[in-house]
Amino acid sequence: MNAISPDLTFDLAATSLRELNAALHAATGESNARRWRVLNPNGRHAVAVGINAPLTVEIEGHVGYYCAGMNAEASVIIHGNAGVGLAENMMSGFVHVRGDASQAAGATGHGGLLVIDGNASARCGISMKGIDIVVKGSVGHMSAFMGQSGSLIVLGDAGEALGDSLYEAKLFVRGSVKSLGADCIEKELRDEHKALLAEKLKAAGLEGTVDVSAFKRYGSARQLYNFHVDNASAY
Amino acid sequence: MTAHSNVPRTPPRFSATFDPATLAEIRRAAATGIYDIRGGGTKRKVPHFDDLLFLGASMSRYPLEGYREKCGTEVVLGTRFAKKPITLKTPVTIAGMSFGALSAQAKEALGRGASTVGTSTTTGDGGMTPEERGQSQTLVYQYLPSRYGMNPVDLRKADAIEIVIGQGAKPGGGGMLLGQKISDRVAAMRNLPKGIDQRSACRHPDWTGPDDLEIKIEELREITDWEKPIYVKVGASRPYYDIALAVKAGADVVVLDGMQGGTAATQDVFIENVGLPILAAIRPAVQALQDLGMHRKVQLIVSGGIRSGADVAKALALGADAVAIGTAALVALGDNDPQYEDEYQALGTTAGAYDDWHEGLDPAGITTQDPALSARLDPVKAGRRLANYLSVMTLEAQTIARACGKSHVHNLEPEDLVALTVEAAAMAGVPLAGTSWIPGRTGGY
Ligand SMILES: Cc1cc2nc3c(=O)[nH]c(=O)nc-3n(C[C@H](O)[C@H](O)[C@H](O)COP(=O)(O)O)c2cc1C
Numbered sequence: 001m002n003a004i005s006p007d008l009t010f011d012l013a014a015t016s017l018r019e020l021n022a023a024l025h026a027a028t029g030e031s032n033a034r035r036w037r038v039l040n041p042n043g044r045h046a047v048a049v050g051i052n053a054p055l056t057v058e059i060e061g062h063v064g065y066y067c068a069g070m071n072a073e074a075s076v077i078i079h080g081n082a083g084v085g086l087a088e089n090m091m092s093g094f095v096h097v098r099g100d101a102s103q104a105a106g107a108t109g110h111g112g113l114l115v116i117d118g119n120a121s122a123r124c125g126i127s128m129k130g131i132d133i134v135v136k137g138s139v140g141h142m143s144a145f146m147g148q149s150g151s152l153i154v155l156g157d158a159g160e161a162l163g164d165s166l167y168e169a170k171l172f173v174r175g176s177v178k179s180l181g182a183d184c185i186e187k188e189l190r191d192e193h194k195a196l197l198a199e200k201l202k203a204a205g206l207e208g209t210v211d212v213s214a215f216k217r218y219g220s221a222r223q224l225y226n227f228h229v230d231n232a233s234a235y
Numbered sequence: 236m237t238a239h240s241n242v243p244r245t246p247p248r249f250s251a252t253f254d255p256a257t258l259a260e261i262r263r264a265a266a267t268g269i270y271d272i273r274g275g276g277t278k279r280k281v282p283h284f285d286d287l288l289f290l291g292a293s294m295s296r297y298p299l300e301g302y303r304e305k306c307g308t309e310v311v312l313g314t315r316f317a318k319k320p321i322t323l324k325t326p327v328t329i330a331g332m333s334f335g336a337l338s339a340q341a342k343e344a345l346g347r348g349a350s351t352v353g354t355s356t357t358t359g360d361g362g363m364t365p366e367e368r369g370q371s372q373t374l375v376y377q378y379l380p381s382r383y384g385m386n387p388v389d390l391r392k393a394d395a396i397e398i399v400i401g402q403g404a405k406p407g408g409g410g411m412l413l414g415q416k417i418s419d420r421v422a423a424m425r426n427l428p429k430g431i432d433q434r435s436a437c438r439h440p441d442w443t444g445p446d447d448l449e450i451k452i453e454e455l456r457e458i459t460d461w462e463k464p465i466y467v468k469v470g471a472s473r474p475y476y477d478i479a480l481a482v483k484a485g486a487d488v489v490v491l492d493g494m495q496g497g498t499a500a501t502q503d504v505f506i507e508n509v510g511l512p513i514l515a516a517i518r519p520a521v522q523a524l525q526d527l528g529m530h531r532k533v534q535l536i537v538s539g540g541i542r543s544g545a546d547v548a549k550a551l552a553l554g555a556d557a558v559a560i561g562t563a564a565l566v567a568l569g570d571n572d573p574q575y576e577d578e579y580q581a582l583g584t585t586a587g588a589y590d591d592w593h594e595g596l597d598p599a600g601i602t603t604q605d606p607a608l609s610a611r612l613d614p615v616k617a618g619r620r621l622a623n624y625l626s627v628m629t630l631e632a633q634t635i636a637r638a639c640g641k642s643h644v645h646n647l648e649p650e651d652l653v654a655l656t657v658e659a660a661a662m663a664g665v666p667l668a669g670t671s672w673i674p675g676r677t678g679g680y
Contacts, residue, residue, distance in 0.1 A: 021457045045450045050387055050458030066441070066454040070387040085441035085454075089385055104441040108382040110426070126440040127382060129426040146436060148426045165434070167427060225431040226414050 013040040017047065024051050024074075043083065048076050054093075068095045071112065087114045090131055103140070106133045109150065115204045122159065125152040128169050134204040144169050145181065153200055155210065163218050171218040172197055174210075183224045189217045260503075271503040272411070274336075274592025274602060276404055276495045276540060276562060281512040283495070283540060284549040286659030287652050288668060292640040299637040306633045307643035310557050312534045313395060313464020313487040316456070320487075321373055321395055321464055323557070324353030325629040326644060327547055330492075330538050330559035331377045331397060331468070333359025335412050335421040335433075336499030336592070337565075338609035339366050340617070341601040344568050346370030347614060348621025352629070357397060357559070360410050360435050362424045363389040370618075375466065378455070381410065381435035383425040387458060395488070396455055397466040398448070400439075400477075403496030403539045406470030406510045410435030411500050416595040418604040445480040452485040466490050471516035471539065472509075478523040482533050490559065491520050493539025497562040499602065500593030513539035513550075515662040518649075521554030530554065531645075544631020551632070552647035553663060567624035568617040569599045 010020045020038065038059040041047050045064035048057050051074040059067070062080035072091040081099035090109040097105075100118035107123065109131025116124075119137035125144040138156030145161075147169025157175035164181020170193070171184070180186070197212040249255060263271065292298040299306060313320035329349045334342050336359060343366040349356045355373035362384015368374055376393030378385065390396065401407065412421070412433040422429040442451045452465055467481040468490035481489045493513025498506065517537055524530040537550050538559035550558050562570075571579075573586040578598035582591065592602035600612035636644045639651045653668040654660035660667040661674040 017457065018461070022460060025460060046454040046457040049454055052387065065447070065450045069454050070390070070458055072387060084447070084450075088441045089382060089387075091386060107441040108385065110386065123440065127436065129382070145440075146434075167431075225428070 007035050007037050009037045009039060011039040012042065012044055012047075017044055020047070021049060024048060024053075024055065024057070027053050027055055041080070045083070048074070051076070051093075062099070071095060081118070086116075087112075087131075090114065100137070105135075106131050106152075109133070111150075113200070113203050119156065125150075125169070128152065132200050132203070134200060134206070136206075138175065141178075142181065144171055147171070151196065151200060153197065153204075153215070163220070165224060166218075166220040168220060170196070172215040173218065174215050177216070177218070180218065183221050184218055185221045187217045187219045189213070189215060193217050272413075272500055272593055273503055273506070273590040274497065274499050274501075275506075275590040276497045277506055277512075278590075279507055281495065282514050282656065282658045282662055283512060284514060284546045286514070286655045287549050287663055287665065288655060289548070289552075289635055289639055289651050290653060291638045296640045298640050299642060301634065301637055304637065305642060306637050307645075308629050308633060310534070310645070312466075312536075312557065315487045315529075315533055316461065316485065317395075317464040317487050318460075318462045319394075319464075321355060323355060323373065325625060326551060326555075326557040326632070327541075327625055327628050328354050328375075328536060328557055328559045329356040329564050330496075330561040331357035331359040331375070331399070332561055332565075333361040333412075333499065334364045334367065335359075335361035335416060335425070335604070336602060338600055338603055338612065339364060339420075340609050340612040340614045341565070341568060342367045343370050343614040344612065344617035344621060345564060346372075346374070347618025348564070348567070348625060349373075351618065351622035352625045354625065355394070358393075360412075361421065362386075363392070364424075366614075368392055370614075377468075379410075379435065380437060380439045381425075382440070383427075383433075383435070390455075390459060393463060395464040395466060396459070397468050397490065398451070398455075398486075399468045400448075401468070401470035401472070401492070402498060403470045403492030403494050403510050403513070404498035405501045405505045406472040407437060408501060408505055408509075409437035411593070413500065413593045413595075416593070416604045421604055445484050448481075448484040456485075464488055466536070468492065470494075470496075471511040471513060474511070474516040475519040475523045478520040478535070479527060482524065482527050482529050486533060488534045488536060489520070489524075490536045490538065491516055491555075492559075493537070495540030496538055497565075512662070513537055513541075514659060517550060517553040517555060518662070518664045524554075531556065544628040544633075545635060547628055547632040548635040548644065548647055549652065551644050552651050553649060556645065563624070564621055565601055567621045568601055569612060569620070570597070570601050572599055575599055 036057040041061045043064045047063045049069040052072045054073045056075045059078045064083040066085045068076040068087045070089045073093045075094040078097040082097045082101045084102045086101045086105040087095040088107040090112045092112045096115045101116045101120045103121045104123045105120045106114045108127045110129045114133045116135045120139045122140035124139040128147045128150045130150045134153045141159035144163045148167040151170040154173045158177045160178045161181035163184030166184045194212045310326045350372040356371045357375040373394045375395045377397045379399045414430045464487040466488040467486040469477045471493045494510035534556040536557045537555040575598035595603045597603040600609045652665040
């Protein structure tokens, strides 16, 4: 027997999105119905957004834009692909997509962990502000654009202009990088970075399966931090 | 030799094209290699509300008695979808200005002044401060491309959400806050290192275009359980289409900011050359709402150079539901006050012309993060001044509305107006004074 009380199931073919999200918002951390299942998401946008409690939500299928947007504390697992802006502005908690994610996954996220089993499209981690993102596949162009803090870990390859106009986000890529964006440079991978990588990979369930020294580290050259006329071509 | 002295001399003559200000700017550019950045709005003269007059009542319409007969000023915003629309006692709201651009004291004073008269204030790029939330009875939370400080806790504390697509001072431009103003507190709120130039993106990171915006609005409504009015703010550039698209995307309220609108820091070339004066933008915006059957259902807030109750009345007569003020509110708090003339002189300027708001050296303690300078602004007294000023604007608008025979300021209409110039007549769609001629009324925008 499962220690947790029976699953709460919402079939979006029969129940409205509004009812689902309202119920998720009304749930408290203490409520014993802690595992939620969402059936037939059928690409709906804004599924399981704005949760503010340590719930576990499993979504059986593909979701549209902004799934798990602004998530706080909850674990949201998507057994499918996710549309634009997956877990955008996430504050804390855990979001895991078993398939691929579209553009702007983890955009502006402040905290928590986003794991993408497949590939992420363009602008993964754009404007990230503290979130950790682990992508098992590859990421598209302009990923981590203006990334402020947090880490983006890519086991596959990165597209063009990785880390353009980067602030202090830490980027790690195991495969190839098509090109680096303005003010993004390769940096030495020291032991402290390997430790960080190991910790994040462990949190993503990849402990012991990935060699951390196979990654390259990228970060900000900090040349655009204060305007200088000689850098005008980069603006 | 002496023969020459009898010949009339041509006095030195400045070129209208290469006037002294232009020459100075060329020299400044040549010396520094960087464009001029400043605060404030358009400084050149553009067609504005001054070019319109009210006709007042006489034989064909009768006026209302001042002080005795009621003239309503309340406005309800967000009636389309929001479960909790906002009711304001005056149609004059405080525009979004960021903590970072403004001191914490200035933000608090704005909240105090606005709350006293029953109107709203708005956050800005940089998030919500407790001082501001605490002192603002009604607070609109801006959702900007940078998303600095954006979080669901503050989102739920807000009374309305304003999705910023653009600003009148710089339609199509991002923001910047120069390193001098990135104090520890500002840096922490924005998750940035201290002292660096903070650039704000000009496009939202997770959506592009009106179809995406519709989905974004749905997400924000779902997160906040459809309670809060959602505003969409645009700079005046293609108002007919922009307003139509904002309505299509599901906005409850549209905010339209004209080129005169203030900014905390933008390139001068942008401030002076991009976007429409608000006078030219209101009618196309209202037309879009009317064509969609949404006028007064989706409320329209306009801003950009609003200074007096007359400006308010004119904006409402052209079809707006409310106005927003930025610069004027700062002046009411004490910005550019002649009492600091010596200090303005020391900064190479003079009271009334000071616009280096990005440098963080404001003697009045408003556009600064310097603790000593910002401590000069007493939020209680400054809030009182703002409340007084907002009351005056409201009374002035009522005075005009009564003179036009209206029992509510929203009953003012274009038929109450004439224009003093051909340009203003064409832009505002009202007749040139003394004629029945409305230039350009052959349809289409
Ligand atoms: C100091 C200052 C800071 C501003 N910051 C923002 C901002 O963060 N977000 C925004 O949408 N508009 C911002 N604005 C523009 C105002 O919201 C508003 O559109 C404009 O001030 C209206 O025109 P007015 O200044 O002529 O009244 C700022 C304006 C000023 C003067």
